Amino acid sequence: MTEKKKRFDWGENKGGMNLVFLGIASVAIAIITVSISLIVYHNSGDIYLDRSRPGFLPDEEEIEAEEVEEDYDFGKVEKLDAGTIEEYLKNLNIEVKAIDMYEKPFDASVLSDENLGISE
Amino acid sequence: MKRFLMVMMVLVLGFVSIPVSAISDTQKESIIEKCDNIKTNLKTVQRNDSRARVFLGAYYETILTRYITPLNIKLVEKNLSNAGFVENQNGFASGKTIFANDFTKYQQMLEELVAVDCKTEPEKFYNELVDVRKRRKIMEQDVLKMRQLISEQTKLVEGLRGKI
Numbered sequence: 001m002t003e004k005k006k007r008f009d010w011g012e013n014k015g016g017m018n019l020v021f022l023g024i025a026s027v028a029i030a031i032i033t034v035s036i037s038l039i040v041y042h043n044s045g046d047i048y049l050d051r052s053r054p055g056f057l058p059d060e061e062e063i064e065a066e067e068v069e070e071d072y073d074f075g076k077v078e079k080l081d082a083g084t085i086e087e088y089l090k091n092l093n094i095e096v097k098a099i100d101m102y103e104k105p106f107d108a109s110v111l112s113d114e115n116l117g118i119s120e
Numbered sequence: 121m122k123r124f125l126m127v128m129m130v131l132v133l134g135f136v137s138i139p140v141s142a143i144s145d146t147q148k149e150s151i152i153e154k155c156d157n158i159k160t161n162l163k164t165v166q167r168n169d170s171r172a173r174v175f176l177g178a179y180y181e182t183i184l185t186r187y188i189t190p191l192n193i194k195l196v197e198k199n200l201s202n203a204g205f206v207e208n209q210n211g212f213a214s215g216k217t218i219f220a221n222d223f224t225k226y227q228q229m230l231e232e233l234v235a236v237d238c239k240t241e242p243e244k245f246y247n248e249l250v251d252v253r254k255r256r257k258i259m260e261q262d263v264l265k266m267r268q269l270i271s272e273q274t275k276l277v278e279g280l281r282g283k284i
Contacts, residue, residue, distance in 0.1 A: 073186040073190070074186060074187055074190040075185075075186065075189075075190035075193075080194045080198055080200075081284055082284055085277060085284060088187065088191065089274065089277055089278065091187075092183070092273070092277070095179055095182060095183055095187075096270055096274070098179065099267065102172065102175060102176065105172040105259075105263050106169065106172065106256055106259035106260040108256060108257055110165055111253050111256055113147065116158050116249075117158055118150045118158065119146055119147065120147060
């Protein structure tokens with residue numbers, strides 16, 4: 001009975017305790033390194049690059065303007081008459097305005113020597 | 121004659137093999153001196169462009185799937201469709217794919233540009249910057265093309281007034 005008890009005595013069984021510490025330390029190191037890499041990934045802007053690829057969706061705050069008319073879908077409209085056509089044009093116009101509000105996307109001047117700080 | 125041909129060959133090969141550098145000494149010095157700032161600016165451009173891609177891509181998807189395609193289906197059902205609607209839908213769908221593919225190419229080039237050490241290779245950096253500018257111009261044209269297609273869709277739908 002005493003011998004059996006000894007087998008589970010952590011104070012005596014240093015090998016077992018070290019193994020537990022090793023396990024805890026490994027998990028802690030993994031959590032810390034993964035967290036650091038995720039922070040670097042986010043802050044470096046690479047996350048935007050990856051999310052910009054086909055199949056990925058924007059953040060909620062990036063589609064605020066779209067949410068206004070998110071429910072409108074002409075596929076759900078049953079009739080095709082003058083009224084539904086006017087509704088279609090009204091909603092399409094809202095989407096167009098939102099697109100136009102995005103000022104000069106991919107404007108060439110952004111990469112000019114002057115904007116990048118290169119003296120000519 | 122042989123000597124003349126050899127001289128011509130050397131000249132032609134010389135023109136082909138030696139890259140023409142468009143960079144001035146002032147630009148070279150400026151790139152070396154402000155390398156870190158330039159890279160920071162490029163990374164900001166990269167982030168803003170990615171946001172623009174996500175933003176516009178989402179709107180293009182919405183317009184195609186919630187407006188253009190369902191309207192065309194209904195117009196076909198009612199025998200009201202015409203070549204203009206079909207052409208516009210096809211153009212918009214392919215334009216959306218082209219926009220996405222062009223952006224991927226553009227971002228890859230921008231990524232490679234940021235990776236170039238502008239302190240030690242200012243000429244290479246500037247030459248790659250010139251190429252990225254050309255790619256960016258393509259992106260600008262893609263966006264204008266998509267906007268034009270949306271305007272055409274609006275005009276086509278406005279043309280339905282009085283017919284339905």
